[in-house]
Every structure is written in structure tokens, then in C-alpha cells.
Amino acid sequence: MSPPVELPRWIDLIVLPAFNLALALLASGIVMLIVGHDPLQVVGLLVKGAFGSRLAVSYVLYYATTFVFTGLAVAVAYHAGLFNIGGEGQAVLGGIGTALVALALGDDLPAYIVLPAMMLVAVACGVLWAALPAALQAYRGSHVVITTIMFNFIGYALLSWLLVNVLRPPGTMTVESRSFGIGARLPGAHEALALVGIDWPRSPLNLSLLLAALAVVGVYWLLWRTRTGYAIRAVGHSPEAARYAGIDPPAQTMVAMAVAGGLAGLVGINEVAGVHGRLLLDYVAGAGFAGIAVALIGRSHPVGIVLASLLFGALYQGGAELAFEIPGFSREMVFTLQGLIVLFSGAMAQVAAPMFGRAWRSWQHRGGADAARERAHG
Secondary structure, X not given: OOOOOOOOHHHHHHHHHHHHHHHHHHHHHHHHHHOOOOHHHHHHHHHHHHXXXXXXXXXXXXXXXXXXXXXXXXXHHHHOOOOOOOHHHHHHHHHHHHHHHHHHHOOOOOHHHHHHHHHHHHHHHHHHHHHHHHHHHHHHOXXXXXXXXXXXXXXXXXXXXXXXXHHOOOOOOOOOOOOOOHHHOOOEHHHHHHOOOOOOOOOOOEOHHHHHHHHHHHHHHHHHHOHHHHHHHHHHHOHHHHHHOOOOHHHHHHHHXXXXXXXXXXXXXXXXXXXXXXXXXXXXXXHHHHHHHHHHHOOOOHHHHHHHHHHHHHHHHHHHHHHHHOOOOOHHHHHHHHHHHHHHHHHOOXXXXXXXXXHHHHHHHHHHHHHHHHHHHO
């Protein structure tokens, strides 16, 4: 395997992802032509569907909120040298914890007590579901990729059992819990903005957007401004060198996966408490796996993850509009666009890196030669 190409940070974080995204859009345009659609019309309607109204923007931000949580969950583990594929199951457990607190307390206690309790339990459940595979990796050598993906299935099985046998109201056939009490409902963005005199359309966007913003800041602070974050990144770069420096790699594995699981667990707050107001069977809907693509495109950096989450939110919302506006444009075509973006910006992210590396070295060499000539003539 060839070593990674060393690039200036501004090229690695800005120029290279922008180039990969442009390639993905070009490939998407070619696919649109092949299937008989006008690429410019598709892009125009996609942008209009995602940003053409306040309601559309609200949906983009709602999707992006979930992707921020799951993307950060993948990124934190990645910095410790781990590939967390268990965001889906960790989000499921976060939703279960959210619902159990809501059903137990939401009818009798006020929101300022119930909502913080729901958030704490959602995080705790996510931490638990990530800590178990982390311990197997750290102390028994079981690969975290295998264990986290298996825990996704176990999490969904637990959710199904709870909804069918425990939480489903008597006399109903729908596989869902009863609706939460008023104390367990996270206010929507339109309700919060109405308090300050701003008229905003009703949408699934809710105050968990603020939680996502805090999570972004918190992850950046943790990874790059604390000793714990330094230890996590040191283990990710070289476990043996970190051990030689006095850092315990198994302990940092546990810490990184616990933080990742807690972040993924917050998906339950957005979806269960903020949107549905009850526990459903498939409220995660693949967001944990989408978080892998978000983290790859965002280069596992919190700012990049925010931008990638907005991109995926726009694809989800704009793609839904395309299905209505263009006859014959199916949801599968939207998945194709998403897949091409993941392919070029994620899986093939480093393919163009050698080209940029050569261009950067050539520019540096030319600049050095020019400086030498100036000194010679000076």
C-alpha cells in the first residue's frame, strides 16, 4: 500500500474535497444524460428543492442534524484508529432510552426536568452500546468493525421486541409506542422562533439543532484542545508509539468509542422526541450508515462534517422534490447521485491527491527557483 500523500492542510481540507465533489457532479451529469434527463434541469430543481423556500431549508437542517450526530460518532472513533460502523445501533439504543424516560415521566413532570433526563439517558444508552464492542476490541482482540455491525442487528432486534411485546398499547396493531406526554416533546424550531416574533413554517426541524451545534464545538474542543483528545489521536496514529509515551491504548479505545456512542445516541432526541413524539420501528432509517459517508467526505473534522451533513441534507430534501417535479425520476436516481458523491468524495478521496501533490511541489520548486534568481541578480 502506498503511503498517503502529504499535502498542505488547506489543499487537503478544501481544494481536494471540492475537486472530488466536482468530479462526482460531473459523473452524475453523465448518468443523467444516459438515462434521458437534462443535467442542468436536475441540478436546478435539486437546488431549488433544497433551498428554494424556508420550509425546504428547515428540512435540510433537520436531516443535517441527524447526520452531524452520526458523522461525529464515526469521526471520533476514526481519530482513535477505529472504524465505528455501529452508529445505527447506537442511535437505536439512544431512541429506546429516550422513549423509556418519556413514557415514564412525560405525563407527570414538566419539560425542564424530563427533557434533560431524556438527553442524559439517550447518551448513556449510546455509550453502553458502543462500550461493549470497544471492550471486546480493547481487551479481547475482537475487531470493532465486526462487533459494531453485529450490535446494529442486536439493537434492532431489541427495539422490535420492546415495541411488539412491551411498549405497544393494548388493542392496536401498529408497531409503535403510545404518544409521549407534553413534558417529553422537544419544541420545534417554528415554536421557538415564534417566541421571539419570527414566523417560521412548521417542519420537523427542532431544537436538537442546537445540540448538534454544541456537539460540533465539543468534539473539536475534545480532540484538539484537551489531553484526552491528544491521547486519542496519538493512539490513532501509532498505538505502539503512544504506549511508549505512557498512553494506554485500550483505555483510549474505550474513551473514543464511548464518546462516539453518546453522540450517535442523540439521534434519538432529534427523531423520537423532536419529530415523532413516540417510539417507531424504523426511525433511524439508515442515518448511522450515512454518517460513515459524512465523516469520509468531511475528512473526520467537525467543520467538514457540518458541510458534508448539509450536502447530504440537501440531497435528501432536493431529491424528494425531484421525484415530484420530473416524470420518471425515481428515488433510486437520488440514491445514485448520493452513491457517486460518496464514491468520489469518500472511497476515492485520495485518488487525485498525488496530482495535487505534484502540482504543489512543482509550484514550490518554481517559487524557490525564482527566489534564487532574484537573490543572484540582487
